[in-house]
Amino acid sequence: MKMKGSSITTLAPLLLRELVTSLFISADQSLINLSERYKLVQILHRLLVHTFFFFLRLLPSFLSSVLITPSLSENSALNSSAALSKSKPQAFIPNKGAGGSSIARALSQLLSLMNEIPVSSRKYQVVRSLAEKLIDENLREDHESLKEVNRVALSAAFSETLLQLEAAMSKQERRRVSGDGGSVSGSWTGSGTGPGPFSYRMRRVLRGLRSFREGASFVFAGDGGDGGGSEEKWGVELLWLAQKMADCGCVEEAEWRWGTMSNLARLALIAEPRLQGSLVKFSAFLFKQVKGIRNETGDDQHRESTMNMLTTWLPLLCRASNGVDAPVLSSREREELERVLEETIEMLGQDEEKEEVLSLWLHHFTSCPSSDWPNLQACYTRWCDVSRKLLLLS
Incomplete structure (x- = not known):
C-alpha cells in the first residue's frame, strides 16, 4: 500500500499535465490565428501562456498535498486493521469447504491463493505444489469425506477461474472496441484529403485522455498488476483443475x-x-x-x-x-x-x-x-x- 500511495503521487501529476497540455494546445491554436488580426487578443494570448506555465509549475506540489493525505489515512486504516486482525486470527481462515473442516478450509485457501498469485512469482509453485500434495493425499486415504472435500474445493475453484477468465476477456474486448472508436476519421478534417489541423488536435486530446485513463487504472490497481491473474494463466489452471476433478470423479x-x-x-x-x-x-x-x-x-x-x-x-x-x-x-x-x-x-x-x-x-x-x-x-x-x-x- 505504501508503494501504491507513492505511485499515485508520482504518476498523477504527469498524467494530468499531459491531459491539460493537450487541451491547451487545442485552444492555443485558435488564439494564435485570432491574435494575428487583433491586438487585444494577442495580449490575452500572452497572458494565457504565462498563466498556463505558472499553473504547470504549481501542479505537482498541489497534487502531492491532495494525494498524500488519503495515503496517510489509508496507512492508518491498515495499521488499525492489522491490530484488529491480531485479536481475530480467524479472519484469515477461509469460510469454505465441505462440512467446514480445517482440511477443507486449507485446500480452499491454497486453491484461492494459486488463483491470485502471478505465475512468475516463486511463491506460485510453492502454493500449487502444496495444493496438489493435499489433493493427492486426500485421495490416497480413500475415504468418502476426504473425497468430498476435494470435490467441493475443486468445483468452487473451477467456477471462480471460469468467471475470472470470462471477465478478463470481456474487458479486453471492451478495450479493443474503445480503442477502435477513439480514432478520428477523415470526415473531421474538412478537406477529406488527409489529417487536417483539427484532426491532429483532436487526436492529441483523445490520446491525452486515454493516457490519463490507462495510467489512472494502472495506479489504482495497486502495484501494476491484475491481481496475479492473466487470461493465459487461468486457461492453463483450468486444465489442471479439470484433471484433478477427473481424478476425484x-x-x-x-x-x-x-x-x-x-x-x-x-x-x-x-x-x-x-x-x-x-x-x-x-x-x-x-x-x-x-x-x-x-x-x-x-x-x-x-x-x-x-x-x-x-x-x-x-x-x-x-x-x-x-x-x-x-x-x-x-x-x-x-x-x-x-x-x-x-x-x-x-x-x-x-x-x-x-x-x-x-x-x-x-x-x-x-x-x-x-x-x-x-x-x-x-x-x-x-x-x-x-x-x-x-x-x-x-
Whole structure:
C-alpha cells in the first residue's frame, strides 16, 4: 500500500499535465490565428501562456498535498486493521469447504491463493505444489469425506477461474472496441484529403485522455498488476483443475459448465493465439472425458451437456490458431481427437442433433482457410447416408 500511495503521487501529476497540455494546445491554436488580426487578443494570448506555465509549475506540489493525505489515512486504516486482525486470527481462515473442516478450509485457501498469485512469482509453485500434495493425499486415504472435500474445493475453484477468465476477456474486448472508436476519421478534417489541423488536435486530446485513463487504472490497481491473474494463466489452471476433478470423479461438472460458456467461446475466437492454444487443449481434454463418461453411463444421461459442448466449442477448434513456434496439439493428438469427436457425434440420439452439430462444423470448417482441422468429412458423409435411408424408409 505504501508503494501504491507513492505511485499515485508520482504518476498523477504527469498524467494530468499531459491531459491539460493537450487541451491547451487545442485552444492555443485558435488564439494564435485570432491574435494575428487583433491586438487585444494577442495580449490575452500572452497572458494565457504565462498563466498556463505558472499553473504547470504549481501542479505537482498541489497534487502531492491532495494525494498524500488519503495515503496517510489509508496507512492508518491498515495499521488499525492489522491490530484488529491480531485479536481475530480467524479472519484469515477461509469460510469454505465441505462440512467446514480445517482440511477443507486449507485446500480452499491454497486453491484461492494459486488463483491470485502471478505465475512468475516463486511463491506460485510453492502454493500449487502444496495444493496438489493435499489433493493427492486426500485421495490416497480413500475415504468418502476426504473425497468430498476435494470435490467441493475443486468445483468452487473451477467456477471462480471460469468467471475470472470470462471477465478478463470481456474487458479486453471492451478495450479493443474503445480503442477502435477513439480514432478520428477523415470526415473531421474538412478537406477529406488527409489529417487536417483539427484532426491532429483532436487526436492529441483523445490520446491525452486515454493516457490519463490507462495510467489512472494502472495506479489504482495497486502495484501494476491484475491481481496475479492473466487470461493465459487461468486457461492453463483450468486444465489442471479439470484433471484433478477427473481424478476425484467430478469432471462431469466441469463438462457441464464448459458447455454453458457460450460468451467465453465467442470471445475465444478473437483471443490471442497462446490463450486459444490453452483453451483448445482444455477442450480436447474434456471431449475425451465426455466420451469415457458416455461409454460408462449410457447415451442419454449426458446427452444435453454433450450437445452443449459440441455446439459451443467446435467453432474454436475449427478457427483457433495452430501455434506459431510449436503446434498446440501433435498430429497424433489431433487424429485422436477427430476420432473422439466422430464417436461423440454418432452417439447423439436424434438425427436433428447430429444435423445441427455437423452443419455448425461444416460452416466454420469451410470458413477458415488457414486450418483443415478437425476434419469430420467421413462423419458427415455417414450422417448423409443414414439420413437418405431414413427418408426412403419413411
